[in-house]
Amino acid sequence: MNNEVIKDHIKNIFFQVFPEMPESDFEWNKKQEQYENWDSFAQLQIIVMAEEIFHVKISDKYAIKICSGKDLMNTIKELKCIP
């Protein structure tokens, strides 16, 4: 799984968790507080989807640090040992 595939999957997760967000509004560095609906439920929904799609287990330690699309990407890359 290369970087581009990971990026596509992550963007897809964000559009599914925030269906009301226009594609043009997605930014890798956009933070949790800048999302209208990124509450603790959305946080867990992102994690559950990412775990299934990337076949990884995201522990609480990693989960609480995920506050943007970029954070999720870095977490996945770390867990999948992708440089």
Added chain:
Amino acid sequence: MYTLVDYVQKWSQRQPEKLAVIFKNKEITYKELFDEISDFSKSFSFSKESVVSLLFENGYEFIIAFLGTMYAGHIPHIIPSNISNENLNLQLRAASSKVFVISSTCKNKFGKNIVKKPITFSEIKSSSNYLNIKKRSEIAYLLYTSGTTSNPKGVGVSHKSSIFTLSNIVKILKYNKNDINVLPLPLFHSFGLGCLNTSLFTGATLVLHENSNDLKKISRSMNVYKASTLAAVPSTLSKIMSVFNNSELIFLSNLRLICTNSTPISPNIVKFYQKLLSNGHLATYYGLTEASRSTFMIFDSEGRETSVGKPAPQIKIRIKKFLNNNKKGEIWINGPNVIKNYWNGEIDKNSFQKGWFRTGDIGYFDDCGFLYLIGRVDNAINVGGEKVFAEEVEGMIKKIPGIEEVVVKGVSHSQLGNVIKAFIEKRESHVVTKTQIIAYCIRNLERFKVPLEIEFVKYFPKNEYGKIKRFMLE
């Protein structure tokens, strides 16, 4: 006091040659049926009103034993033929049954470790110690509730209540003696039993099937006998939609009525059958065993596909509202169809209050007086202070193609207290992912109602009434 057997007797005199029941190509007239009932009623060697437990698959023996026991003045206790040994013993003890009559095929299944020695249909019929009972029982029959959340409870339905309910069914759904009623439901279930009773009450002909497994056989019988009504659970209606193509479905188009019940019906099924039944209707009803057929719904084009209809005549329904909601609440029922208490005098003040039966179902009325069910009080989940009804989430997930069955429960979560967990059985050969399910729920439910844990299961543990044992899922 009239009993169902009085009606069978009436029809045996007025239309002796009319076919009462057709089962496995064997036909029995009203006269023959009443003679058999009368004959069976002479099988008992005790005169004091007693409970007679009956365990039969669908067939003539069921009908004759059921009505013969009733005619003898005793109380038939209907036991599901697929009951477990443990539950069988539980019911036999709780019902204090005097005799346990069983079909010969079932006898081999339940031969050992049963608290009451079973006797077969032919064995009891061959006994000749007939004693005439002095007074007929007020109770027509005894059924046990499915007990999905607790031990099964005995429900003794009186003759008065039974005849009242049958009269309402006839009045509203227009059952009549010209009907040919096709029934592929188990008679031990209150839905199937109600259909049998309705057919005999009206002097119609019942085409009984062993079960609903063989849809081709059922469709053939509907063509051969020119059926006018069909009773089937929603899952059978759904299977019919997938098994037959449009040109084959012609066997249904001449029906005047399809009656369905048991589990919630999906709006897609309602719409499909509304379109198919150009000269007929799809109908359902609401009512637990304790308050049979309290509402009726005949689906029309007004778009109330998820309603269970309006209260039947003489039946009052009250919504005991929750403090924080002005419309939804627990459904309470009062009327001649409501039992006074559970069997063996177990006073249940939680369920019965001043003539009202607390159903444990949550619902609301719309502005036109149609009742809608939301879920069970027992299945309400507290998520972050918000009440979530499992059935609402389950209904939404079931709309996703490829989902066979869903159960939603609350599970504790380290950060959020309680979250929703969905147990899901997928249809064979369908690929459905957790991501798809969560995404679908996000689009269609409030965020706190979206399952955060999903577990795919191969199958659900079910009780003998086909209901999922929710308490076994963790």
